[in-house]
Amino acid sequence: LPRVSRKARVARIPEVVVDRLPLYARALAILQTEGQEVVSSAELGERLHVTPAQIRKDLSYFGRFGKQGSGYNVERLLEQLQLILGLDRQWRMALVGVGKLGRAILEYGGFAPRGFVVTQAFDVDTDMVGQKLGDIVVRHTNELEEALSREPVDIGIVAVPASAAQKVIDALVRCGIKAILTYAPIPAQAPPDVEQRRVDPMIQLQRMTFRLKDLKRPTKPAS
Amino acid sequence: LPRVSRKARVARIPEVVVDRLPLYARALAILQTEGQEVVSSAELGERLHVTPAQIRKDLSYFGRFGKQGSGYNVERLLEQLQLILGLDRQWRMALVGVGKLGRAILEYGGFAPRGFVVTQAFDVDTDMVGQKLGDIVVRHTNELEEALSREPVDIGIVAVPASAAQKVIDALVRCGIKAILTYAPIPAQAPPDVEQRRVDPMIQLQRMTFRLKDLKRPTKPAS
């Protein structure tokens, strides 16, 4: 008799599916604060602009969380997703680059309550090195490898100018970091087992103007 | 004889293709500053972690920009992509939410040199209203519709708390805005012709922990 999960075949899970899971988790968290106990794939989908079938299929890769006739228990599904995503523990992060952007990240209060804690910060600017931001002291970037071997982290955050990003990421890779959140405009070279995710509002803006340009041509009438 | 572009069939362009164009443009801009004049799809692809065939096919939706035997002229291809993406003009943006995040966006120097200019800013905090940030004066959010009808913008930036995002986006939609860059964790309800792009580092982090959790289990040995 089977001890393992119902899902005997450990189907390879498509990347796009994993991309959507955090979104589902967020929506469920919101529903929970609103006091809703049960949600159907149709309702969840409407909120997220995702088809109900998509949601059901996505979830089916991981188990059977719903109940026919009613839908999904919000609290239970949220718990399951958090488990699947590994959000049931703390993740330590090292921030490299404590310029305006880096400080905004440090001061942003949204990471810690969700289990993502910046435990170390680095910069090359000697004016910043030694300063205390929150409760961590900024160290020089060339101490990064030593510092991380002493006190390892799970994730690196790269908030340095584009020209410096590759070197920083090389150093993080040497420290064995496998996940990097980078604000650099271009992905750096890195081994395939190192996952880089970029945050880049400019790319999003440029993506939107592709459609806008046909939509609202007449800012200046053609000459 | 044809006056129109070589590409007679105006093939529908897949969304994923448009997603990649800004990335190509960025890489080309970098190559240009490095003084490189010609680039092959293979080299570009290596830098961006995209296959050469993919790049060639993506570009082929818009024209024939390369030269057999050598590759693409960096400057020319960059110009073409900027034209395709509508980056050959200025785009005006209204920022809603001038908290820590909003101010970081305003102070961020990266938008303006690329043709994206914040021309108006709004907040509900009466302490912020009236303050001058850079060269724009913060107005109260309930003046948004009047202000935007007087002085329209192309893009809205939403940097308000999640709970306020829907109302703000409703107002932007009423003003005829068709493109919204939002820092809210969940897409808001909006008509299908309004494009919302989200910037959300938390979602990226949660995406990465999905793989990390299997990779580096032993932070705490199991009890």
Next chain:
DNA sequence: ATCTGTGAATTGATTCACAGCC
């Protein structure tokens, strides 16, 4: 009556592979 879970069908995206050109 309602809504899930899921194979099958469909639609969409990527890669192959090669003709054509430099």
Next chain:
DNA sequence: GGCTGTGAATCAATTCACAGAT
């Protein structure tokens, strides 16, 4: 010899549609 541009082939993702559960 090297590299583009592109139909054809392959691979992947989404949607359909319905059996089965409550």
